[in-house]
Structures are given as C-alpha cells and as structure tokens.
Amino acid sequence: MVEVESLVKRLVNIYGRKRESLLPVLQGVVEQERTLTEVTLKIVAQELDLSAAQVYGTATFYGFLDTEPRGEFVIRVCKSITCAMKGKNQMIKTMEDTLKLKLGETTKDKKFTLLQTNCLGWCHKAPTMLINDEVYINLDQEKVIEIIQSYSRKGTY
Amino acid sequence: MAEKTLKRVDLIFSEDNYREIIEKTFAKTDDEIINEMIDSGLKGRGGAGFLTGLKWKFARDAKSTNKHVICNADEGEPGTFKDREILDKVAQKVFTGMAIAARVVGAKKGYIYLRGEYRFLVPKLLKDLKEFHAIMKAVNFDYEIDIFMGSGAYVCGEETALLESMEGRRGEPRNKPPFPVIEGYLGQPTVVNNVETLASAAMVCKIGSQSYKRLGTKSSRGSKLFSVSGDTPIAGVYELELGMSLQEFVDEFGDGDTKAVQVGGASGFCVPRKKFPTTIIGYQSDLEGDNLPTGGSMMIFNSSRSMYNLLRNYLDFFVEESCGQCTPCRVGTQQLIYGIEAVKRGDKNSSYLDYLLKLTETMKMTAKCGLGQSVANSFSSIVTNFKEEMIY
Ligand SMILES: Cc1cc2nc3c(=O)[nH]c(=O)nc-3n(C[C@H](O)[C@H](O)[C@H](O)COP(=O)(O)O)c2cc1C
Ligand code: SF4
Numbered sequence: 001m002v003e004v005e006s007l008v009k010r011l012v013n014i015y016g017r018k019r020e021s022l023l024p025v026l027q028g029v030v031e032q033e034r035t036l037t038e039v040t041l042k043i044v045a046q047e048l049d050l051s052a053a054q055v056y057g058t059a060t061f062y063g064f065l066d067t068e069p070r071g072e073f074v075i076r077v078c079k080s081i082t083c084a085m086k087g088k089n090q091m092i093k094t095m096e097d098t099l100k101l102k103l104g105e106t107t108k109d110k111k112f113t114l115l116q117t118n119c120l121g122w123c124h125k126a127p128t129m130l131i132n133d134e135v136y137i138n139l140d141q142e143k144v145i146e147i148i149q150s151y152s153r154k155g156t157y
Numbered sequence: 158m159a160e161k162t163l164k165r166v167d168l169i170f171s172e173d174n175y176r177e178i179i180e181k182t183f184a185k186t187d188d189e190i191i192n193e194m195i196d197s198g199l200k201g202r203g204g205a206g207f208l209t210g211l212k213w214k215f216a217r218d219a220k221s222t223n224k225h226v227i228c229n230a231d232e233g234e235p236g237t238f239k240d241r242e243i244l245d246k247v248a249q250k251v252f253t254g255m256a257i258a259a260r261v262v263g264a265k266k267g268y269i270y271l272r273g274e275y276r277f278l279v280p281k282l283l284k285d286l287k288e289f290h291a292i293m294k295a296v297n298f299d300y301e302i303d304i305f306m307g308s309g310a311y312v313c314g315e316e317t318a319l320l321e322s323m324e325g326r327r328g329e330p331r332n333k334p335p336f337p338v339i340e341g342y343l344g345q346p347t348v349v350n351n352v353e354t355l356a357s358a359a360m361v362c363k364i365g366s367q368s369y370k371r372l373g374t375k376s377s378r379g380s381k382l383f384s385v386s387g388d389t390p391i392a393g394v395y396e397l398e399l400g401m402s403l404q405e406f407v408d409e410f411g412d413g414d415t416k417a418v419q420v421g422g423a424s425g426f427c428v429p430r431k432k433f434p435t436t437i438i439g440y441q442s443d444l445e446g447d448n449l450p451t452g453g454s455m456m457i458f459n460s461s462r463s464m465y466n467l468l469r470n471y472l473d474f475f476v477e478e479s480c481g482q483c484t485p486c487r488v489g490t491q492q493l494i495y496g497i498e499a500v501k502r503g504d505k506n507s508s509y510l511d512y513l514l515k516l517t518e519t520m521k522m523t524a525k526c527g528l529g530q531s532v533a534n535s536f537s538s539i540v541t542n543f544k545e546e547m548i549y
Contacts, residue, residue: 080235
C-alpha cells in the first residue's frame with residue numbers, strides 16, 4: 001500500500017493538485033499497476049482533494065482505466081467490423097488455447113488478461129491488437145503465438 | 158480493378174518548411190488570416206463540417222484573457238485511421254496549424270487530445286514538439302502545446318465530452334450552446350479542431366486560398382484524406398479531391414465485387430451498389446443529414462458479407478460507447494439490438510423493422526449529442542437498402 005501511496009504522490013507532484021490532473025494521475029497508476037483498486041481511488045481522492053465518488057465516477061467511465069484485477073500484460077483485440085471480417089475470432093481462439101483462458105479472463109499467474117476493444121485505428125492492417133501500449137497488426141495465427149511466447153519470456157516474475 | 162482515374166493530391170503529407178509558413182502568415186493581420194481561411198472554404202474534417210475560419214473568428218471575438226486551441230486526435234470512428242498517419246508523418250504541420258489558430262484567437266496554450274490507443278506515438282510527438290517549441294521561440298511567439306491522453310472512450314471525440322474529460326470528469330457531452338468557442342476548456346473560449354483540419358489550415362496559409370479553392374467542388378473545397386479499408390486490395394490512407402462519385406471511388410478501390418460502401422464510419426451511411434453512380438462524396442451530397450460523413454472513413458464490403466452482421470457490429474459499438482447520459486440513446490441503442498434479433502429469429506414479423514426505423518428517427522430528434530443522433534444514419538441506410546438480409 002505504501003508503494004501505491006508514494007506512486008500517487010509522485011504523480012500528483014508531476015501533474016499538479018487540480019481536478020484537471022485526475023486523468024493523467026489515474027493513467028499513471030494504471031501504467032504501473034494495471035488496475036485501480038478501491039484503496040488507490042481513495043488515495044487519489046485524498047491527494048486531489050476530491051470526493052471518492054467523483055474519482056470513482058470518472059475512473060469507471062473510461063475503458064482503459066481498469067477497476068478490475070488485470071494481468072501484467074493486457075491484450076485488447078480489436079472487434080470492429082474490418083478486424084471481425086479478417087479473422088479476429090480466430091485470433092482470440094488461438095490466444096484462448098495458448099493462454100488457457102477465456103475471453104475476459106486473466107491467467108492464474110496474473111501475467112495476461114485477454115479482452116476485446118473497439119476500433120484501434122488500423123483497419124487497413126487488420127486484424128490487430130494492443131498489448132498494453134504496443135500495437136500488433138496484420139495478425140495471423142502463427143504471429144499471435146509468437147507474440148504471446150515472446151511476452152511469456154518477458155514478464156517480471 | 159480499373160486503371161487509376163482519380164486524381165491524387167499531395168498537400169497533407171508533403172514535407173514543408175514550417176518556420177517559413179509561420180513567418181509568412183504571422184506577417185498578416187488576424188483579419189487577413191481569418192478572411193483567407195473563410196475564403197478557402199475549408200470545413201472541419203472531424204465530422205461536423207463547420208467552416209474553420211468562422212470558428213476561429215468566433216473564438217477571436219470572445220472576450221477572455223485565457224483562450225485555448227485544442228487538437229482533437231481522439232479518432233475513434235470505426236474505419237478511420239488518417240489522423241494517426243498525419244501525426245506520425247507530419248505532426249509539425251498540425252502544430253503549425255495550431256500556432257496560427259492561436260495567433261488569430263489569442264491563445265497561449267494548446268493541447269493535443271490523443272486517444273489512449275495511440276499512446277505509442279507519444280515519444281515521437283514529444284520530439285516533434287521540442288523542435289516546434291524551438292520554432293516558436295525563434296519567431297518570438299509565446300505558445301506551448303501539451304499532450305493530453307484519452308483513456309478509451311469514443312464519445313470523448315465529441316468536443317464537449319473531450320473538454321469534460323480534460324477537466325477530470327466522465328466524458329459526458331455538454332449542452333450546446335454555449336459552444337466551446339465561447340465557453341470551452343475551464344469555461345474559457347476554446348477552438349477544438351480535428352488533426353486534419355489543422356494540417357489543412359497550415360496548407361491554406363502556405364499556398365493561399367486561391368490555389369486551395371481550385372481543388373474540389375463549389376460546396377466541398379479542397380482535398381481530403383480517406384481511410385480505405387474492408388474488401389479492397391489497396392487499403393490505406395489516400396488524399397483525394399472532394400466531389401468524386403462513389404462509382405469512381407469503387408472502380409478504383411473495390412475488389413470488383415463491391416456490394417456496399419459504408420461512408421463515414423459506424424455513424425455514417427451505407428450505400429448499396431445501385432446508388433454508387435449518384436452518390437457524391439463531399440459536403441452536399443444527397444446522403445447528408447445533420448451529421449455529414451466527412452470523417453473520411455470508407456469501408457468496402459463485397460458480396461460475401463452479411464449486412465445483418467455489419468449492422469449488429471455497429472449497434473454493439475454504439476451500445477458500448479453511449480455515455481448513458483440520455484435515455485433515447487442509452488435505451489434506444491439496446492432496443493434496436495433486441496429488435497433486429499427478434500426479427501431475425503422470426504419472433505417479430507418484418508413490419509417491426511418500420512417500428513425500429515421510427516425509433517431511430519426519435520433518437521435523431523431527441524438524443525443530446527451526435528452519437529445518439531447518428532445511430533439513425535447507419536441503421537436506416539442498412540435496413541432500408543438490405544431489408545431481406547435483416548429478415549432471412
Ligand atoms: C460521438 C462523436 C465522436 C467524435 N469523434 C471525433 C474525433 O474522434 N475526432 C474529431 O476530430 N472530431 C470528432 N467529433 C466531432 C467533434 O465534436 C468536433 O466537431 C470536431 O472536433 C471539430 O473539429 P473540426 O471543425 O476541425 O472538424 C466527434 C463527434 C461526435 C458526436
Ligand atoms: S446521445 Fe448518447 S452519447 Fe450522446 S449524450 Fe446522449 S447518451 Fe451520451
């Protein structure tokens with residue numbers, strides 16, 4: 001907890017103690033922690049002198065500000081029409097099999113979370129996905145397996 | 158595929174001397190710049206198609222010591238990816254447009270609202286910004302641009318939702334009026350312009366409104382970027398003159414078996430093959446309602462595609478991205494899904510589709526922002542043009 005508290009304090013020092021700093025601060029926490037817990041939201045509220053309800057309300061509005069537990073690597077597969085036409089369901093199936101989880105779940109070792117998202121803005125290179133901030137385009141089954149394997153080796157655990 | 162017939166334009170992605178454009182433009186008075194912008198006929202490339210010069214004039218005339226110029230880089234409309242390409246390749250051109258807008262309206266601070274999905278662009282943008290701030294210093298103009306990140310919410314591309322988001326709140330659109338040019342970021346006059354609009358504004362200043370006007374047609378001046386995707390062998394970003402027919406477009410970009418083109422993304426219109434020759438891409442085509450399909454998203458579908466699946470995909474998108482603030486949109490989008498599913502299953506007969514069409518009309522009239530209002534565009538154009546596919 002001390003760690004999250006000092007992270008929030010550090011972020012507030014960078015972005016300032018204004019309501020306008022709320023999103024950058026929450027984004028900074030997610031970048032490090034991948035998720036916003038109730039405790040974290042309360043700390044942010046305190047530091048920015050807002051009510052916890054205001055902070056919670058804002059956080060839960062945004063798809064990328066996760067308030068549920070997430071893995072170290074959050075995979076977001078684009079499900080908009082072009083990616084759907086070019087085989088995103090197969091990509092998801094491949095990842096479900098490789099990671100032994102279902103869409104929406106996190107692996108037991110807390111390494112990967114598999115989600116879908118709306119248009120990533122790469123329709124001309126579909127299908128596509130995001131792993132944390134990294135974009136992967138022109139996917140096929142082999143590529144997906146390769147990418148997942150390279151992340152498996154990466155982790156911090 | 159036919160031979161290349163459409164004229165390609167090379168304005169947006171050309172390399173330029175930005176300091177030269179800024180110095181040349183700053184030598185003029187604010188009124189001269191505004192008049193040049195208005196005369197060029199440049200309209201907003203973010204969707205609503207408002208005259209850029211007029212927007213700047215309103216913000217200039219608003220009384221306030223603090224004003225802002227914001228670049229809308231939220232680019233969330235399905236099928237659109239040209240703004241990212243601009244920021245990736247010629248970000249300085251966008252900053253130049255922002256600086257010119259700032260000079261005209263009297264703003265000292267600028268922001269780029271960048272969608273979270275494009276965070277990977279940040280290191281490069283910061284490098285470009287550093288160079289740009291050096292130019293600002295060299296020309297002795299007090300203007301600074303920061304990046305503000307979005308966090309995965311399509312509706313934040315709506316300009317007032319964008320402002321709410323920057324102010325640390327849920328991205329729920331505000332009532333208009335007051336418009337952002339009068340009461341924008343932190344209640345102060347704010348110009349919100351699309352990435353492409355700002356890059357085009359810089360080019361109007363470079364080549365002059367006379368040359369710019371020569372491109373396009375009377376109601377749709379200039380060139381425009383198109384994000385082409387779907388069933389096409391040559392998907393990508395293309396800069397074309399406004400005013401072409403959809404037939405010309407399909408002849409060049411289709412795969413020879415094009416059944417329909419969705420113009421303007423999920424919030425745009427679906428055009429069936431028989432209407433290709435009579436549909437003109439620009440600001441005044443007979444397609445256009447309140448929400449003009451000017452975002453430049455062109456999704457091509459061939460005869461192997463199900464239009465029911467297409468509509469279903471768009472409706473899922475709207476249900477997820479609705480901010481939930483107003484009932485017609487929050488409930489309406491969900492009811493439309495239940496409705497088309499019931500018809501498909503045979504639980505409701507085909508006349509139920511007319512009832513759903515009426516619902517979208519109601520949404521168009523009563524929803525608070527463009528998201529809820531524009532659901533009718535794709536819904537009615539897909540349902541009326543491909544009715545059999547909705548039923549069988
Ligand atoms: C739901 C919704 C999403 C929008 N998304 C964007 C967007 O991603 N980028 C954009 O430039 N404009 C978007 N707009 C339009 C903006 O509200 C606004 O009209 C535009 O940024 C103005 O800039 P322009 O005059 O240069 O086009 C959106 C509008 C709505 C209703
Ligand atoms: S129309 Fe939809 S997105 Fe717009 S304000 Fe209403 S609920 Fe929100």
